Amino acid sequence: MIEPKQFYRELDAVLSTINKEKSDEGFFVTILNVLEEKFGEVLQIRDSHVYEQRGDDFVFLDTSPQQQDSAIARSIPVQSQGIQQVMKKGVVVFDQPGLLEGFDLKIDFESITVAAIVVQNPVRKWLLVFEIEKGRVREDVMLFLNAVQTAINYRLFSEMMQNDLKRAEEIQKSLLPKQAPKVAGYQIYGHSQPAELVGGDFFDFFQFSDEDFGGCIGDASGHGLPAALLVRDVVVGLRMGLAKEMRLVHTLNKLNHVIQQSTYATNFVSIFVGEIESEGHLFYVNAGHPPPFLVSGKSIQDLSATGITLGFLPDINLRRSYIWMPPESVLVLFSDGIIERHRNVNVEDQYGIDRLKKLVTENRRLSAKEIVQLVFKKVYEFAKRTPWDDDATLVVVKRLAEE
Secondary structure (H helix, E strand, O other), rough: OOOOHHHHHHHHHHHHOOOOOOOOOOHHHHHHHHHHHHHHHHHOOEEEEEEEEEOOOOEOOOOOOHOOOOOOEEEEEEEOHHHHHHHOOEEEEOOOOHHHHHOOOOOOOEEEEEEEEEEEEOOOOOEEEEEEEOOOOOOHHHHHHHHHHHHHHHHHHHHHHHHHHHHHHHHHHHHHHHHOOOOOOOEEEEEEEEEOOOEEEEEEEOOOOOEEEEEEEEEEOOHHHHHHHHHHHHHHHHHHHOOOOHHHHHHHHHHHHHOOOOOOOOOOEEEEOOOOOOOOEEEEEEOOOOOEEEEEEOOOEOOOOOOOEOOOOOOOOOOOOEEEEOOOOOOEEEEEEEHEEEEEEEEEEHHHHHHHHHHHHOOOOOOOHHHHHHHHHHHHHHOOOOOOOEEEEEEEEEEOOOO
């Protein structure tokens, strides 16, 4: 009998190589060749074949030139007795030739045992069939087949999930503004750092004319893929609802109803949306978002909430508010991932709003881009350069000195 520890060590080495291969049509060619090379002599594997489910049949895939004329079935009905056993159990060693109805293997069952496993990703299934010379200990064969099935399934599922997450990441990146509006008398810059591949923070800009523009920042509950899907709905909804004569309260109320009807009942979004006119007039709605602040000289004003977070209730009471941005003032919009970043996981020491306000005030003469980059650098270093444990977003709007 094969020593299990040695077997798994060798199998891990093989699979680490296989994991570097993309699971395209050549994946099973590689995997069978490597398995036969490594374990063919030990388990006396004489041959192996691959089928893929297409409709009501498993269709044979030619995995090597030698199999072009192989005397086996080109397709096997899914409803055949042998296939149903494999589909049910995942791994089957066929001790009785009668169970192989439909396989049409032209082999000597006196000297050959047939084994099969089914492997799959969320949308496709494959059947791997092995011809093994009799005399091998059944426990060895089952150990081999179960390990192979588990490893391949994990490989197929994980790659597909990574591909889906990669596509989600690309979609989310496409929702973030490529660049800030070019508005005379202002500097505008934003950056978002997700904690995972995709996240729940977002920001966006709206340019209504050469002189008037708007911006928003938000934070969807949680992070990862569910939060990213909610972000997509919110950003698209805002872009559709906001125009030059934008009705902030009306648009956000409609967006609140959309979030309320979401499949995930616990979804909610904090959001700040504002419109800035050329002379510094800022009209805004803050739906439960951490209050942005305006630095003017050494004076700091908070832009507090004007309503609750979207998604909690079907009907909410939002109101619009106003503040003036004097020349050389700096408006800072941020998510809680900035101020709640911990220095040490075991110590309740957060970066905090006071540190953020002090840092911006002391560096208010820098450009908007330089302020954003400096804040991220300091906050990242505050936590000893550890990975971000929450999505973090910062937007800076700086009104320049009048000429």
